[in-house]
Amino acid sequence: MKAVGVVVEYNPFHNGHAYHLEQAKKVAQADLVIAVMSGSFLQRGEPAMIDKWTRTKMALAGGVDIVIELPYVYSTAPAADFAKGAIALLTAVGCESFAFGSEDGAIQPFLDTFELIHGHQEEYNALIKESLTTGASYPKSLHYAYKQLSQKFPATYIDLSQPNNILGFHYIEAAKTLDSDIKPMTIPRIAAGYHDALQEGASIASATGIRQALATSCKLQQVQDVLPKISFDYLANWYRQYGKFASWETFWPFLQFTLIRHTPSELNHYAEVTEGIENALIKAAKTSHSFSSFMEKIKSKRYTWTRLQRMLTHIYTGFSKEQLHNSVTPSYIRLLGMSMKGQAYLGKYKKDISLPLISRVAATKDAMLTIDIHAAEIYNLSIETGNMEQSLPKDYQTPPIRF
């Protein structure tokens, strides 16, 4: 049985994802798809709009055979570490290949780009430094160094300003760094850009576009055309039960309370909080009645929006610099769900899987898994507040979903 891996957030699972799964199986000539999916908090530094269990059900209904969780430590990390965690897990679970969506759509330019940068690492770093000293921002300096280098060694490289190309680059980098045999493949993204808003009459939309449509109007029908039916039903059912989707806006009262409750030096103890920003965070929290007005006050050229959100995620969940420092490589594979085929695969290859496969958490001493459970508890509480009748499934008690 040949497995292809995908790295996903499914926030929420939409037609574009379904298309990607279909293509991934085709190009990899795979019998099944294994998805490594982020848990409660995501790479852009925000809570997933619906919980990991509902997103697992969407994934299984949409064609994934095995869903494993990307631990919090990686799911909220900058692209390079995010990719490292994901590729390590897909390798450990026995995928022969992995397929990512990209703006570029062909794999050779990704491999060439990787060779260009890693083959001239010192020169690349020197160019970045050169640009930084002129006062340019870090992203701008990266762009400058990349441009210089690719002009010096002409070939077909990827456009590294495209979000999915960037992630793809890091997947390949991760596979090489981890010395993994897993084979990279890419599938061109269709119809919708990463951040594009919803288009009327279209059947494909970006997850960002879908979330924006729901956040501003909460008119579920608006997104009906761009989600598979089952996925849409799960979304509608969630909204009926909880009356909201998770977002920084809905979590704002708790985030505000947490920011104001801490002293600056306590805030500095959390992961990714850089010296000097703590006072600004507290000051802005004191005068903001919403997350968006808060962000307006703290955004600056120095930090990207995503970087700020990741900082806030770690403050929110209480994830410290020390915990980040101690989390080096994935220490387990947490199974969130599987199809019949997925079950057969795991039965057959169990002994070849190089990390402990965890289906029921109950009591764990694994530090990384404890962080996942903790993040899920914080997430659930933030959803359940003011909604006493509806409890979310307790993360540590929930067995993998069978589909």
Added chain:
Amino acid sequence: MKAVGVVVEYNPFHNGHAYHLEQAKKVAQADLVIAVMSGSFLQRGEPAMIDKWTRTKMALAGGVDIVIELPYVYSTAPAADFAKGAIALLTAVGCESFAFGSEDGAIQPFLDTFELIHGHQEEYNALIKESLTTGASYPKSLHYAYKQLSQKFPATYIDLSQPNNILGFHYIEAAKTLDSDIKPMTIPRIAAGYHDALQEGASIASATGIRQALATSCKLQQVQDVLPKISFDYLANWYRQYGKFASWETFWPFLQFTLIRHTPSELNHYAEVTEGIENALIKAAKTSHSFSSFMEKIKSKRYTWTRLQRMLTHIYTGFSKEQLHNSVTPSYIRLLGMSMKGQAYLGKYKKDISLPLISRVAATKDAMLTIDIHAAEIYNLSIETGNMEQSLPKDYQTPPIRF
């Protein structure tokens, strides 16, 4: 101008308080009354039902001439430290005497009780120890030791099982320990016991009874008879504006979030959190939808209700063991409000006041005052949440109230 001091919480200011003020002025033959009033959080370890500024207005309307704030460090402390902070401040602000309400009602038995215990401290401690080794609780052992000692040296002593007698005892102890010249006086409490429920047709009720009546029904008219009219109007106006009174029940979502967000070792960092209870606090928080159901789960013979609530107060406000340790004696007198007479008094005796008198906080470096401001910010946020139009006065910007 002769000033008598009172130690108050005014939660809320009721007819019993008005009576006490009248009596205090009479027995002390004083020209004016100075009240040292707890700020945002109170001695039983809970938030004041309405903020310090509204309670200051009630106090001034009810006959107090100067209201100064009892800092958080003392207002949330066990009786002995609470008393020490209060008496130190009343002494510093120049009161010749202070008058406390008590069940006993006569001062001599208080003085005799103090002499009995402090004159036989070693014997008293040995008796407590003797009782503790039999497995009796600390309050029971105190009672035992006191009973033994008072039988050995017969005289008229106070009943130390009565809450106001206990506080009175500590006021006298504080005055002696601080070597203060301030003269203690006591006024018998009338009509209502400390914790008594509201009685129909009565004009005097305990603050506890009033709060209970409001918490269970929120029918303001029920308490109309037991509050001075202005005090009642402030209460009704507050409820109209904020739709709730502060209590652990209304603050529960934030408390629950805070408990669950922290690790056990982080919780142990806060004042009064004793080793071993952290896990129980987190576990109970995870399964409780209200403060009362939470308390049901954590109450035990080992800790009094008040002790548990104080622990939770410190966790809520983020007040650490280290901060408690560093707070030794009051370092300032914070003026919350004054009548014309109060203003005249302060003008006349300003130079005799032995601590800096603070009317406007703005930027402060005083650690103890920073704690007060911080507690007020946490308090205000907890009231304002979900109520975007109504902001409470910012504590650090509010000038003393002039009446």
